[in-house]
Amino acid sequence: MPNPTPKSWLPSANTPHCDFPLQNLPYCAFRTEGMHPHIGIGIGDSILDLNKLSRTGLFRKLGWDIRSACRSNTLNSLIELGTGPASLLRETLTHLLSTSAMPAQVDKVKPTLRPIEGAVFCKPVSIGDYSDFYASIDHATNVGKLFRPDEPLLPNYKYVPIGYHGRASSIRLSGEPIIRPSGQIKNRSSEAPEFCPTAQMDYELEVAAYVRGGRWIKINEAERYLFGISLLNDWSARDIQSWEYQPLGPFLGKSFATTISPWVVPIEALAPYRVPLASRPTGDPTPLPYLTTTEPSAIDLHLEVFLTTQSMRGASLPPHQLSTANLRDLYWSFPQLIAHHTSNGCNLRPGDLLASGTISGPTEGTKGSLLEITQRGTTPLTLPNGETRTFLEDGDEIIFQGHCERPGLPRIGLGDCRGTVTVKKSL
Ligand code: MN
Numbered sequence: 423m424p425n426p427t428p429k430s431w432l433p434s435a436n437t438p439h440c441d442f443p444l445q446n447l448p449y450c451a452f453r454t455e456g457m458h459p460h461i462g463i464g465i466g467d468s469i470l471d472l473n474k475l476s477r478t479g480l481f482r483k484l485g486w487d488i489r490s491a492c493r494s495n496t497l498n499s500l501i502e503l504g505t506g507p508a509s510l511l512r513e514t515l516t517h518l519l520s521t522s523a524m525p526a527q528v529d530k531v532k533p534t535l536r537p538i539e540g541a542v543f544c545k546p547v548s549i550g551d552y553s554d555f556y557a558s559i560d561h562a563t564n565v566g567k568l569f570r571p572d573e574p575l576l577p578n579y580k581y582v583p584i585g586y587h588g589r590a591s592s593i594r595l596s597g598e599p600i601i602r603p604s605g606q607i608k609n610r611s612s613e614a615p616e617f618c619p620t621a622q623m624d625y626e627l628e629v630a631a632y633v634r635g636g637r638w639i640k641i642n643e644a645e646r647y648l649f650g651i652s653l654l655n656d657w658s659a660r661d662i663q664s665w666e667y668q669p670l671g672p673f674l675g676k677s678f679a680t681t682i683s684p685w686v687v688p689i690e691a692l693a694p695y696r697v698p699l700a701s702r703p704t705g706d707p708t709p710l711p712y713l714t715t716t717e718p719s720a721i722d723l724h725l726e727v728f729l730t731t732q733s734m735r736g737a738s739l740p741p742h743q744l745s746t747a748n749l750r751d752l753y754w755s756f757p758q759l760i761a762h763h764t765s766n767g768c769n770l771r772p773g774d775l776l777a778s779g780t781i782s783g784p785t786e787g788t789k790g791s792l793l794e795i796t797q798r799g800t801t802p803l804t805l806p807n808g809e810t811r812t813f814l815e816d817g818d819e820i821i822f823q824g825h826c827e828r829p830g831l832p833r834i835g836l837g838d839c840r841g842t843v844t845v846k847k848s849l
Contacts, residue, residue: 428520431528432535434466435519441825441835442466444519445694447512448685448837449497449650451544459495459544464685464837465519467538474534480518480527484510496548497686501634501649502772508649512690543597543684546652547632549590552680552775553763554628554656556584559753561782564794580706583713583754583762588656588777589677596653596683596837599844602816603678605662620659620675622799623814623843626780627727627790627822629749630654631756632686633776637769641715644757647770650686651721653822653839654777657681660793660813682775683822683839691834695722695826699755709758712765719757723749723836725781725824727790732817734807741821742805744795747781747788749824814843 442464460473476492491499566574608615663675728741780790799812824836
């Protein structure tokens with residue numbers, strides 16, 4: 423495990439509540455003046471431009487393949503190089519940004535930094551395929567109770583990680599407006615559905631992993647196929663979803679938009695926060711051998727969801743916290759999801775995205791969607807300014823945040839994942 427104490431020569435990286443200390447170094451992509459996007463890493467209040475840094479001579483020992491990956495518009499080339507080169511790059515960056523860097527090195531790094539404030543981010547990865555899972559047993563149980571009070575969990579849940587193939591083309595970057603979708607909606611009173619805007623716009627708190635390529639990946643090797651993680655909002659139109667989902671699962675109720683945060687936190691940065699997957703309650707079946715691992719494969723990652731409405735922002739009220747959760751509460755871990763996804767011979771490609779599914783916890787205040795919080799719209803929630811919500815209204819903004827924290831270690835944050843619900847201006 424790397425020494426957790428080194429500090430950066432960049433003062434903003436050493437402040438206690440900073441999301442991006444030297445131990446994080448999350449990747450991103452950002453627009454440069456009139457140029458193609460560059461990839462970079464977050465440090466303190468700044469972005470280090472990897473494209474620029476690769477031209478300073480400081481990467482001479484790293485090899486042309488890593489230098490070339492640093493000059494790409496997305497992280498795909500770096501992901502494709504595998505764990506060795508990515509770790510080598512990370513070690514080099516850690517050294518160059520730490521107080522142990524030589525003054526001559528610092529002088530070369532400084533001009534490659536730019537402020538995060540004012541940066542225009544781009545999608546960090548060109549995502550070929552996106553799959554969404556259902557790995558939180560608390561979420562599955564909460565939702566199951568709404569539809570089947572007598573049998574909330576279906577008999578397959580504890581054996582097979584449930585998932586579906588999502589839509590990569592409509593993945594949006596944090597901050598892009600989310601246009602309220604229209605679709606077939608059937609009210610209980612009428613026999614036929616009508617085509618109209620959704621009245622049940624919802625979010626889903628999720629964490630997503632960018633993966634390396636491979637198939638038939640063994641559970642004990644699955645860890646090294648993880649490149650990094652981001653926050654993900656799987657926007658859902660519940661009324662469209664409930665009419666269309668049988669028998670083949672979600673379709674247009676989900677595919678209109680999915681928001682990702684701009685930062686990709688490397689899996690190496692999360693090493694100090696790895697914890698064993700929670701042991702299964704007595705009576706639960708042991709996973710089949712291809713899904714069984716003794717490695718610690720959960721991540722102790724604290725998550726938060728906030729809502730602001732148009733009138734809250736007008737009155738300068740702070741965002742209201744809707745819930746918290748922790749990634750360690752998942753029933754299925756990311757290595758299990760990777761092993762399962764590829765177990766039939768399906769190939770993952772570098773930069774594919776696997777999302778956890780809505781993350782809810784076992785206690786009050788840990789429900790990861792409005793569907794659960796308002797009991798499918800039957801118990802509205804009241805906001806501090808007296809407004810109520812069952813589902814999202816136009817102008818509502820949803821913000822996700824996440825961080826790892828442990829005494830003696832610096833805090834590592836994931837940055838924000840934001841989206842505001844808007845209406846389509848014209849047809
Ligand atoms: Mn989902």
